Amino acid sequence: MYSHKIIEPKWQKIWLTEKANQAEDFSSKDKKYILDMFPYPSGEGLHTGHPEGYTATDILSRFYRFQGFNVIHPIGWDAFGLPAENYAIKKGTPPWETIPKNIANFKRQIQSLGFSYDWDREINTSDPEYYRWTQWLFLQLYKAGLAYKKAAPVNWCDSCQTVLANEQVVGGKCERCSSEVSQKNLEQWFFKVTQYAEELLKEIDNLDWPEPLKAAQRNWIGKSSGAEIKFKLKDSGNQVKETIVFTTRPDTIFGATFLVVSPELAKDWIDAGWLANSAVITYIKESLERRIKDPHGEHLKKTGIFAGLTAINPANNQEISVWIADYVLGGYGTGAIMAVPAHDERDFEFAKKFDLPVVEVIKPLNQESASTGCFCGLGELINSGEFTGRLSEKAFTEITKKIGAKLTTRYKIRDWLVSRQRFWGAPIPIIYCVKCGLQPVLEKDLPVRLPDDVDFKPTGESPLKRSKKFQAGVVCPKCGKEAQRECDTLDTFVCSSWYFLRYTDPNNAKEAFAKPLARYWLPVDIYVGGMEHAVGHFIFSRFVTKALADQNYLPFREPFLKIRNQGTILAEDGEKMSKSRGNVVNPDEVVANYGADTLRLYEMFMGPFADTKPWNMNNIMGVRRFLDRAYTLITEPAKLAATINGEVEKLIHRTIKKVSDDIEGFNFNTAISALMILLNELVSKKDLITQEQMEKFVVLLAPFAPHLAEELWQVLGHQQSIFKGKWLKVDKKYLVDNEVTVVIQINGKVRAELLVPIDLSVETLKEKVLALPVVEKYLASRVPKKVIVIPNKLVNIVV
RNA sequence: GGGCGAGUGGCGGAACUGGUAUACGCGCUGGACUUAAAAUCCAGUGGCCGUAAGGCCUUGAGGGUUCGAGUCCCUCCUCGCCCACCA
Numbered sequence: 001m002y003s004h005k006i007i008e009p010k011w012q013k014i015w016l017t018e019k020a021n022q023a024e025d026f027s028s029k030d031k032k033y034i035l036d037m038f039p040y041p042s043g044e045g046l047h048t049g050h051p052e053g054y055t056a057t058d059i060l061s062r063f064y065r066f067q068g069f070n071v072i073h074p075i076g077w078d079a080f081g082l083p084a085e086n087y088a089i090k091k092g093t094p095p096w097e098t099i100p101k102n103i104a105n106f107k108r109q110i111q112s113l114g115f116s117y118d119w120d121r122e123i124n125t126s127d128p129e130y131y132r133w134t135q136w137l138f139l140q141l142y143k144a145g146l147a148y149k150k151a152a153p154v155n156w157c158d159s160c161q162t163v164l165a166n167e168q169v170v171g172g173k174c175e176r177c178s179s180e181v182s183q184k185n186l187e188q189w190f191f192k193v194t195q196y197a198e199e200l201l202k203e204i205d206n207l208d209w210p211e212p213l214k215a216a217q218r219n220w221i222g223k224s225s226g227a228e229i230k231f232k233l234k235d236s237g238n239q240v241k242e243t244i245v246f247t248t249r250p251d252t253i254f255g256a257t258f259l260v261v262s263p264e265l266a267k268d269w270i271d272a273g274w275l276a277n278s279a280v281i282t283y284i285k286e287s288l289e290r291r292i293k294d295p296h297g298e299h300l301k302k303t304g305i306f307a308g309l310t311a312i313n314p315a316n317n318q319e320i321s322v323w324i325a326d327y328v329l330g331g332y333g334t335g336a337i338m339a340v341p342a343h344d345e346r347d348f349e350f351a352k353k354f355d356l357p358v359v360e361v362i363k364p365l366n367q368e369s370a371s372t373g374c375f376c377g378l379g380e381l382i383n384s385g386e387f388t389g390r391l392s393e394k395a396f397t398e399i400t401k402k403i404g405a406k407l408t409t410r411y412k413i414r415d416w417l418v419s420r421q422r423f424w425g426a427p428i429p430i431i432y433c434v435k436c437g438l439q440p441v442l443e444k445d446l447p448v449r450l451p452d453d454v455d456f457k458p459t460g461e462s463p464l465k466r467s468k469k470f471q472a473g474v475v476c477p478k479c480g481k482e483a484q485r486e487c488d489t490l491d492t493f494v495c496s497s498w499y500f501l502r503y504t505d506p507n508n509a510k511e512a513f514a515k516p517l518a519r520y521w522l523p524v525d526i527y528v529g530g531m532e533h534a535v536g537h538f539i540f541s542r543f544v545t546k547a548l549a550d551q552n553y554l555p556f557r558e559p560f561l562k563i564r565n566q567g568t569i570l571a572e573d574g575e576k577m578s579k580s581r582g583n584v585v586n587p588d589e590v591v592a593n594y595g596a597d598t599l600r601l602y603e604m605f606m607g608p609f610a611d612t613k614p615w616n617m618n619n620i621m622g623v624r625r626f627l628d629r630a631y632t633l634i635t636e637p638a639k640l641a642a643t644i645n646g647e648v649e650k651l652i653h654r655t656i657k658k659v660s661d662d663i664e665g666f667n668f669n670t671a672i673s674a675l676m677i678l679l680n681e682l683v684s685k686k687d688l689i690t691q692e693q694m695e696k697f698v699v700l701l702a703p704f705a706p707h708l709a710e711e712l713w714q715v716l717g718h719q720q721s722i723f724k725g726k727w728l729k730v731d732k733k734y735l736v737d738n739e740v741t742v743v744i745q746i747n748g749k750v751r752a753e754l755l756v757p758i759d760l761s762v763e764t765l766k767e768k769v770l771a772l773p774v775v776e777k778y779l780a781s782r783v784p785k786k787v788i789v790i791p792n793k794l795v796n797i798v799v
Numbered sequence: 800g801g802g803c804g805a806g807u808g809g810c811g812g813a814a815c816u817g818g819u820a821u822a823c824g825c826g827c828u829g830g831a832c833u834u835a836a837a838a839u840c841c842a843g844u845g846g847c848c849g850u851a852a853g854g855c856c857u858u859g860a861g862g863g864u865u866c867g868a869g870u871c872c873c874u875c876c877u878c879g880c881c882c883a884c885c886a
Contacts, residue, residue: 001838212803212881219802222885247886260886302884327884337886345800346884412885534881568880605824607812611805612879619811622824625839632839670813673823680823743819748867750819788866794818798866 002631004595008707012114020723021061021116023072026520032069033521034061035500035560037529037537038076038123041102042083046109046587047577048603048615053528053566055600056609056668058115060526062703063663065116066727072521073116074503076123077103080131081492085424088456095424096452099126109588113596114706116723121506125495131426132447133502133512134495137544138429139440146192146547149438152417153288156184183288189419189428189488193543197221197411199557200542208562210610216534222412224248227396228334229405231259231311233322241274243311246333246410249343251395253315253403254384255361256338257351259322261307263287264330277308280324287326302327302350313338314403316385325350333410341374348374359383362392416540418491423454423463425489433476433483442477448485462487497540498548500524500559512553519555527560530568538563564666567611569603574614585615597705598624604668604704626676627708629683630701634694634712638686645688651681652696653734659700660727668704675700691716696728744769745796746778762789769795 015021023031036057039050061073077099084095084102103124110117123130141147159179193200201221204214226248233241245259261269263284269275270284283305304325311322327346328337341351342360351358362379378392387395400407419428427448429441441448451469464470464487476483498512504521505513523545529537538560545559570576571583578584590599601623607613655678662671675697682689682697695716702709702722713722737758742765744752752774756765766789769775779799788796 215803216881219882224885226886245886249886325884327886329885332885339886344886346886410885531881605811611812613811616811616825619825622811626824628839669811670823673813676823741819745818745867748865753819786866788818790818794867796818796866 001628002635002708002711004597004707005592007711008112008114008591008596011707011710012111014721015114015116016111016119018721019120020721021065021071021073021118022120023074023118023521024070025517027070029068029070031521032061032064032071032526033500033524034064034071034073035503035524035527036073036075037527037533038078038496038499039106040078040081040083041099041106043087043098043102044579045102045105048569048585048587049530049566050110051113051587051599052569052603052609053530054110054113054115055603056564056566056666057526057528058600058706059604059663059668059703061116062706062723063660063727065723066699066703066725068726072121072503073118074121074123074506075110075115075117075119076121076499076503077106077125078492078496078499079103079124079126080425080489080495082422082424085422085456088424089458092456094452094454094456095126096450112591113587113600116706121503123499123502123506125426125492125499126424128447128449129509130502131495134426134490134498135429135441135446135448136443136512137498137548138426138490138494139443139446140551140553141191141547142430142440144547144551146195147189147418148192149187149189151185152188152190153183154186154188155181157181183291186421188417190415191418191494191543193416193539194411194413196543196546197223197413198409199546200413200539201411203542203558207558207560209560210531210563210565213531213534213538213563213565216531217539220413220535220539223409224411225407225409226250227400227405228408229253229314229338229400229403231314231336231338233309233311235274235309239274243336244334245336245338246408247338249340249392249396250400250405251378251381251387251390251392252340252343252361253313253338253399254381254387255340255342255359256313256315256320257341257357257359258320258339259311260304260325260328260337260339260347260350261322262328262330262335263291263324263326265335266307266324275307275309280305280307283324287324290326302346302353304350304354306354314405315399321356323350323354331414332412343374343376345374345376365391413539416491416493416543418494419488420491421462421487422489423450423456425492426495427464427470428486428488428490430486431474431476431483432486433479433481435481436476436478439477439483445477462489464489493537493540496537497544500527500541501548501554515553515555518553522554523556523558524560525562527563528566529563531565565610567607567609567613569606570612570614572615572617577615590620594620594624595627595707597627597708601627601672601704605672607669609666609668623672626679627705630679630697631708631712633679633683633686634698635715640694641688641690644690644693645685648681648685648689648693650734651678652693653730655700656696656728657730657735660730663703672704675704698722699725699728740792742769742792743794744772744775745794746775747798748796751775751778758792760791762791765789765791765795769797 034057036054057073061071065071079099084099087098088094125131138147157179201218201223204217226246227250228244228246229250230242230244233243266275266284270281304323307322307324309322310319313320339347339350341347341356341358343362361381361383362375363382364375364377364379381387381390381395387399427450429446429448431439431441433439451467453467453469454463455466456463471485474483474485475481501513501518504517508514541559545554546557548554549557573583575581575583587599598620602620605623655674658674659671662668678697698709698712699722710722739755740758742754742756743750744754752772754769756768766787782799784797784799786798
């Protein structure tokens with residue numbers, strides 16, 4: 001038994017004071033940028049998920065430093081955000097008091113785990129010296145036309161008098177006060193992510209990311225190609241207008257028996273004084289509210305109303321009715337569709353409910369007649385005038401051309417809404433002047449600081465509006481006259497969309513980062529974090545990188561070359577860890593009881609890195625026992641062997657190979673199992689081991705259990721830190737065997753095995769095996785029908 | 800509804816491009832040490848039949864390909880995650 005309570009703090013202190021993990025700018029060594037997701041410093045402190053990802057990157061960082069790389073492995077605090085502000089509303093303690101306390105606690109916890117961060121690069125997004133550059137980023141996007149303002153619907157709680165994020169709306173009710181949430185149109189800031197939709201999609205192919213993550217992003221970007229088709233519209237007074245629909249199936253247009261318009265688009269028509277029918281107006285109003293209250297359930301009901309309009313199908317000039325319905329979205333395509341009930345399930349359902357005509361125009365290729373019900377695949381056109389008999393694919397472009405429609409590509413991805421009517425975030429650096437209008441704050445005037453005279457009580461406006469200090473002395477940057485600041489703050493995802501850039505030059509007071517440093521360190525080589533950021537943070541960072549590359553700030557267009565996702569750690573009961581269930585494991589307790597090395601090793605040994613896996617206190621004892629055995633082996637006085645034992649040396653070299661490969665492949669669980677196997681061998685042959693062999697084991701252990709390894713290294717007589725040393729070389733001669741065990745099967749069943757020299761010829765091996773008494777017994781004088789020989793592996797005799 | 804995963808001992812999990820299924824760890828059983836217990840060490844440990852030698856079965860279920868399938872193909876069941884009326 002070793003005392004982790006003595007060993008671990010001892011080495012942590014030494015590493016910190018010696019700045020053992022500093023990354024060196026412009027070193028001639030090859031660089032590796034190994035990045036973790038920086039934590040939000042919550043009041044609860046670290047949970048078990050943090051050490052999982054952080055241990056993985058720490059193993060990699062130490063491993064690559066051993067390999068001679070100049071590793072940058074930074075950490076910081078994603079310190080802006082709602083929880084701190086909500087805490088201020090509830091308890092009255094402002095975020096600028098709670099957050100530093102939480103950060104101090106997080107830092108203590110992270111340091112207690114011995115992670116090899118370069119603490120000189122620590123950043124904090126709520127520090128004015130950081131958010132100054134977040135604001136700078138906003139200005140660059142604004143200048144490039146990538147940040148713009150427009151009215152957008154937001155969730156509004158009348159009782160709390162505040163805007164709510166989507167996550168704060170639960171079942172159409174306010175999370176806090178449970179009163180009804182309604183929709184309000186407010187001016188909001190957006191980033192034009194859609195401008196990069198195609199590039200964001202295309203570049204995914206070239207990235208070393210987990211496939212599920214790539215799939216999630218492709219899905220989110222949601223490219224689809226189709227046609228935009230113009231339909232003429234007529235109201236009862238014979239006023240003529242037109243609308244454009246987007247469809248991915250122009251080949252089905254002869255089956256378009258009605259048109260459906262989204263409530264959003266219909267509302268625009270009302271506002272333009274077009275649809276005056278009061279029933280229609282009521283429907284639209286209710287529908288728009290319904291969307292917010294129950295975004296996931298209501299759609300099954302397929303509500304709708306006749307708009308009182310007719311449209312002309314441009315393919316066959318037939319008059320069709322125009323409907324307004326919930327199932328058509330305002331934000332996608334053109335907000336209007338041509339409904340082809342015979343070949344679209346949703347249209348079909350709607351047509352059935354409102355008794356609308358269904359005309360089949362596509363016949364499945366492998367069937368004699370048209371299908372009954374709804375067929376959504378491609379096929380051969382029927383009932384389609386001159387196009388009857390064509391295949392869908394061909395008709396697609398032909399029909400589009402004939403009716404004068406346009407081929408287009410649409411994306412599901414939306415522009416990023418970045419403004420928040422909240423206090424605890426980076427203020428948007430914009431000034432409103434009565435005379436000059438909207439003006440960006442001058443870069444030299446950054447940062448726009450958060451004031452401290454804030455009333456957190458929610459009243460429906462941004463809390464900054466009630467700060468006297470915030471607006472004091474604000475003048476228009478253009479005309480110099482008195483003006484007003486923008487009072488919204490930026491989404492915290494803006495802060496985290498560029499933080500990995502700041503790590504390269506964290507103390508630069510003149511720039512967000514110096515270009516030569518960005519060029520040296522970036523892009524990020526390995527990034528580890530959860531899958532939950534698939535369509536958020538990972539997309540935002542890619543967008544920001546591309547935007548800055550286009551402004552010549554960065555010489556690359558993709559920020560993260562390799563990403564690996566960590567799996568969720570569940571509680572011992574197989575459920576998610578949560579305070580309400582009372583099944584949360586506190587890393588502090590594990591460190592106190594078993595030590596940091598044990599926690600690190602355990603979390604890596606639990607199972608495959610990317611898998612969801614349950615916690616188990618018993619299994620922790622297993623890894624602790626392993627560390628104790630290692631300690632005992634090396635510290636107990638034993639006779640050291642003078643000559644190298646071949647068997648031991650062979651296993652050592654195989655373990656070096658296995659552990660090295662497994663670290664790079666993120667197979668930490670099997671790497672640890674290989675270390676256990678090696679230790680078992682060393683213990684059982686402890687009188688046959690040389691000093692050098694002991695040392696090799698300790699080096700292999702070092703990335704995983706750095707404290708113990710450092711201690712044992714000292715015990716073995718070294719003055720200098722083990723981490724100043726080199727990784728181990730595999731001697732290939734130990735990887736080849738000169739004898740192998742060949743498995744002997746009779747009819748596919750294992751019946752015997754045979755130790756033979758390696759690379760025995762097929763013929764010799766066959767002869768040897770057939771001559772075995774066991775084989776003769778099983779053959780019982782039958783003649784083998786066939787003998788399969790796989791050299792060095794297996795012989796299968798078929799009778 | 801769409802997308803992505805995953806089902807292997809009592810438990811967490813191993814198994815390279817098809818080639819000894821159950822590595823490693825936990826737990827359990829027996830033994831050593833101890834007055835005793837803990838810790839530690841040693842041995843055993845997939846199931847069924849058998850005193851034994853040995854035999855049969857076994858990777859969610861059922862088919863198929865193959866000399867040989869946890870791994871490949873088809874059908875189905877169960878669970879998890881993400882997105883969700885995207886025309």
